[in-house]
Amino acid sequence: MTSSVRLWFRRNVVIKARDRGIDLYGAIILALSILGAVISAILCLLFYRNLWADFTYLSLAFILGPYSLYLGVQHRRINGIDSEFPNFLSDLAENRRAGLTIESSIKIASTGDYGEWTPELKNIYSKISWGVPVIEVLKEYISSTKSMLVKRGLALLEEAYRAGGGIYESLKNAADDSRNILWLKVEKKSEMIVYLLIVYIAFFVFLVIILLMSTTFIPAVAEIGIPEMALEGSAPPQFGVQQFDVQQFGIQGIDPDFYNNLFYAALLIQSIGSGIIGGIMYDSSVISGMKHAFLMCTVTYIFFKFLVMI
Numbered sequence: 001m002t003s004s005v006r007l008w009f010r011r012n013v014v015i016k017a018r019d020r021g022i023d024l025y026g027a028i029i030l031a032l033s034i035l036g037a038v039i040s041a042i043l044c045l046l047f048y049r050n051l052w053a054d055f056t057y058l059s060l061a062f063i064l065g066p067y068s069l070y071l072g073v074q075h076r077r078i079n080g081i082d083s084e085f086p087n088f089l090s091d092l093a094e095n096r097r098a099g100l101t102i103e104s105s106i107k108i109a110s111t112g113d114y115g116e117w118t119p120e121l122k123n124i125y126s127k128i129s130w131g132v133p134v135i136e137v138l139k140e141y142i143s144s145t146k147s148m149l150v151k152r153g154l155a156l157l158e159e160a161y162r163a164g165g166g167i168y169e170s171l172k173n174a175a176d177d178s179r180n181i182l183w184l185k186v187e188k189k190s191e192m193i194v195y196l197l198i199v200y201i202a203f204f205v206f207l208v209i210i211l212l213m214s215t216t217f218i219p220a221v222a223e224i225g226i227p228e229m230a231l232e233g234s235a236p237p238q239f240g241v242q243q244f245d246v247q248q249f250g251i252q253g254i255d256p257d258f259y260n261n262l263f264y265a266a267l268l269i270q271s272i273g274s275g276i277i278g279g280i281m282y283d284s285s286v287i288s289g290m291k292h293a294f295l296m297c298t299v300t301y302i303f304f305k306f307l308v309m310i
Helices: 002-019 024-046 048-097 102-110 117-129 135-142 148-163 167-222 230-233 256-283 286-308
Strands: none
Touching: 024 048, 048 102, 048 148, 048 167, 048 256, 048 286, 102 117, 102 135, 117 135, 135 148, 135 286, 148 167, 167 256, 167 286, 256 286
């Protein structure tokens, strides 16, 4: 019963929403993430003095975590589709060169193994086998897919199919063009990963410095007492040098919790900024940056929670 309901939901809701360009699962995860972040923010305001650090992290985790991780999985799936799509175009071109129609070529290709592209190809051919024109199927898939490489390749296939001639050359050129684009993406990532590592190194250096200040420097300064004569109001000997007013610098009334909370907030802000910048440099995507920001915020929370005891 459960499997039949799941199958019905996928066929009648998920697939139809995807065909219209709507990511139903993504929308649900985003809505739940926003709801969790709002609840955590309210709890943070209610328990500001005791648990504000926990609920602040939870609010950021709900905003940055689930949706960015979901999109990360989707991005990995799209990369898998992109990596196999040029092979599909090459096979399609060879089938067309052998004299087969586009419909027959897609049918033969749908029985092959193209990794993440295989279920998408089977879905395309199933619509063609139901009698839907190839042009309509291609236009519908182009409007729904998130892969720009697939959009480009299928658009060329659609134009070649409309023209009625030169399909083999068009498919071959599209396959070569797709491979070149993938090669450029790999080259870019291999170069930009160095800058991503620099972002992470800078974050961990800042984290270590803040942790050392919170665990050693701030407690030591808090234990510094004002000289007894200064507390009683008596004037110490001048020795020709102007008296150093310790109270002027706030050493007597220093509050370690205040500075620890200040450092914690500064690290969270730095985590969000560094993560988003790293994602933009490496993947040219703010969503990818949210994933790195979530990781940095989690590291910050764990270190402060168990080492500084905020």
